[in-house]
Amino acid sequence: MNVTFVIIDDNEEIREHSLLFTLEDKYKNVNFYSNPNEGLQFIKDNLDVNLIVLLDIEFSEKDKKNGHILLEEIYNTSALIPVILWSGINETTEEFSDFINNHAFGFLSKTSTLDESMLIVDKAYNHLKNSLDNTIEDWIIQNEVDKDKTIYLNADGDSFSLNDILKEIRLQTPIGKEFSSKLNALTIDLLLRKKEKL
Amino acid sequence: MPKNSEKSIKFNFDVSAYRLLGRELITDRITALFELVKNSYDANAENVTVEFQNINPLSTDSKIIIKDDGIGMQFSDIKNKWMVIGTSSKRRERLSPSPHNRKVSGKKGVGRFAVDKLGEKLVLKTKKKNDSQLLCLETDWSHYSGLENSQFKLNFEDEKPFFTDVENSYWYEDDSKDNQGTTLEISLVSEIWTEEDVNRAYKELSKLVSPNSNLKKTYPFNITIKAPYSGFENKIVKTQLIDFATKKVELSFNAVNKKQEILQYNKAENDLSLISVPERPCGLLKLTLYYFNQEDKRKYKSHFKSDIDGIKIYRDGIITTPFAEYVSHQEKQKDILGIDKRRYSGFFERFGSRDLLGFVEITDENNPNIIESTNRQGFVDNEAWEELRKFIIEQIVQLETYYKNIKKSERESTKSSLGGASKDLKSIKKEIASIKKEASPQVKQKLKNIEANLGKIQGSVTKSIKDYANLEKESKQKENLFFSLVSLQTYAAMFSHMTKHTIGHILTSAEYFSKNYPNQKLESRFIKISKNIYNEMLKLRKGVDFMLKYAKSDTEFEEINVKNLVLNLFEDIYFDRFIDENIKTEIVINDDLILNYNRKSIEDIFDNLISNSIKALKGRNDKIIKCSSITSKNDLTILFSDNGIGIKEEDKFRIFDIFFTKTSEDGGAGMGLYMVKTRVEAMQGNIEVVENELKPSGATFKITLPFKK
DSSP states (O other): OOOOOEEOOOOOOGGHHHHHHHHHHHHHHEESSSHHHHHHHHHHHHSSSOOEEESOOOOOOOOOOOOOHHHHHHHHHTTSSSSEEEESSSSOOOHHHHHHSOOOOOETTTTHOOOOHHHHHHHHHHHTTHHHHHHHHHHHHHOHHHHHHHHOOOOOOOEEEHHHHHHHHHHHHHHHHHHHHHHHHHHHHHHTTTOOOO | OOOOOOOOOOOOOTTTTTHTTTTTTSSSHHHHHHHHHHHHTTTOOOOOEOOOOOOESOOTTTTEEEOOOSSSHHHHHIIIIIIIIOOOOOHHOOOOOOOOTOOOOOSSSSSGGHHHHHEEEEEEEEOTOOOEEEEEEEEEHHHHHHHHHTTTOOGGGGGGOOOOGGOOEEEHHHHHTTTTTTEEEEEEEESOOOHHHHHHHHHHHTSSTTTOOOOOHSSOEEEEEEEETTTOOSSEEEOOOOOOOEEEEEEOOOTTEEEEEEEEETTTTTTTEEEEEETTOOOEEEEEEOOOOOOHHHHHHHHHSSSOOOOOOEEETTEGGGGGGOSSSSSGOTTOOOTTTTTTSSSOOOOOOTSSEHHHHHHHOTTTTTOBBTTTTSOSSHHHHHHHHHHHHHHHHHHHHHHHHHHHHHHHHHHHHHHHHHHHHHHHHHHHHHHHSOOHHHHHHHHHHHHHHHHHHHHHHHHHHHHHHHHHHHHHHHHHHHHHHHHHHHHHHHHHHHHHHHHHHHHHHEEEEHHHHHGGGHHHHHHHHHHHHHHHHHHHHHHHHHHHHHOOOOOOOOEEHHHHHHHIIIITTHHHHHHHTTTEEEEOOTTTTTEEEHHHHHHHHHHHHHHHHHHHTTTSSSSEEEEEEESSSSEEEEEEEOOOSSSGGGGGTTTTTTOOOOOTTTTTTTTTHHHHHHHHTTTTOOEEEEOOOEEEEEEOOOOOEEEEO
């Protein structure tokens, strides 16, 4: 699975931080933004790829947005993106409220070693890998022929192929969300009725 | 998606709502009594009796009866007000019916649920004048709790009755036409009331009406307590009396030109005076403040058999509830004004709530934004409340400064009288010596003895003078040490923040090296990373150097080039901060201006002024900090300016007060400018806020230092 890292930190020195180099060595695609707005825009423009975000919390005065606000905006854009808070301040109750309210994926201290940091990063990677959209993507890669088959009709009578559905889920549209939850319900129903074999 | 068909659904209350509004909202019995007595006040009652029947031990005959002679209620009042949660009647009508026209104290419309805290069953009997029948209403909270319990066993949500479905029965009883008022008869009393409890209720109820209120004269409000304890057969609650105070201060306001009186300590005359300042955001208010020193506190306590218990807030003459909460240990009492929570409150002759009695008089009209919280345990946290707290602390600080200086001048006079005594002794000795020459042998012998004794006395006086000087030196040293510690704390925070980032950076860089080196492909990275490590190490070194200076001795004097010192702060120590915050600096100081003084003191002054300015510049555009100096024949003037938010007119008098800060948790804030002021005064200088040099907004501090002659 391909993944793109987005690192947002107003401190320009972080651009050459060893953690970024390590991410690049291991996962290839790493984008650094010292301007939070540009970083957010990149995320919004690339919802159809797998993103993992590392986000600073304390931004300097000139940036109107701090990490907490950004985290909220990213979550409102897509709930699928793991966002790891990466900060020099300690984990306090404030951060924990963010964990809960805006579903931060994890917390990394600026004093963490590369090994410690990569544990959380890899966890986020695996989380993405096992998500519904990536399962569908893996399916498409392995079974190219299923890609354009219509698999879903909604209440308005629109039809969606497996590939369409993948896009809807990644963009977190109402149809994508509806499909995800219906699929989960269906799976449970099948399991309960011992119909794992259709 | 199109709406298929739209229906509506209503909110409802679970039966447990009685608990939420009653026993779980009102956390103690005294507050509950207060709420009910206040209702009587609002109903124009002139007499209220709180009667405890068979309340120790508890039995089926245990009752608490609250009876008043107020205007009473008719059926429509019961139905539309008493039985409506959060009724707005008292918010609409802020005055009770004439002729009393009392400012009603209830507002939220939930006070009557306080009954639930006292007992489970209530029979309310009420009547208006000229009605011939008493209207009686029974509310059985135990019925609600029974329902609540049984509902846990029900499986289906739909079968459960709601809070609003429970029926409460009412009936009429005959009564004389002349009577009026409301009686609350509470049975199934929940807790024993011991003699001590009743005494507590008495003491707390005595604070219900402000001692400064003039309501007594026109339409009295008398509370009587009846309880089966000696002395409480028919005890009239009297308002708290105050005597023996060491100092009484009364602040008022002028509503016409919107001026508030505040206390101002006048250093030159060593006196407290009242000055008028523009209205503060908390609104105009009156404050009566009594201070008790140890001796007077003892007198007060033994005379009134009661504690000195801090500052209370009265709205339109009636106490606001948070202070009604009684706690057996005074130490555990809620300190919602933050008087005892002030940082380092053990130092500098701080006053605590046990040295002060105070009555803050606010009104609906002048202070509409100070709002009691529904649970009666505090106030809604908003600007007005914050300002009220600041206002009160500010007055206390002025009192403290006054007494601190009184002590200081007492010390001075002790010192000079000791010196005087030593002089007197010397001249007595001289006189004796001259008498001795002409005296008879007998007298000579006696005089010799006297001389010997005088010598001893002189010895001990000299020793006292020495001891005194040592003691003074010691306490001065202690104070200095304390200052260093406090400023060190501020730096420690800044320093550790910086080191944390730096160490993290170096750590991961080194880790990357050890993991990947050697690797031809990563060559360019290794170069970048090693450069990073070098730069971060330089930063760290700078920080350590700065910290080390703090460890240096505090008393050495040296020749200091002021311009270099400021340059060092601006362009080295604070360089990164200024870049981060986008602050431009400007220095206009003579190259050859030299001061002979303690370096750290002077650094402290500028350092605190800088951090103060950084805070003031938060969120502004085109930030500038400027430092300039003017030398004249007799003194040196330093102007330190920023173009930040500026200092509010109302803060100009208190900005240098120690611990003048909004929150006690706020790091070293509230110390900085006080330290600047003390440091400047230690140099025999003066600091003040003058008109801002940089426009349109900002602050300018003017420091004047005299040249030694």
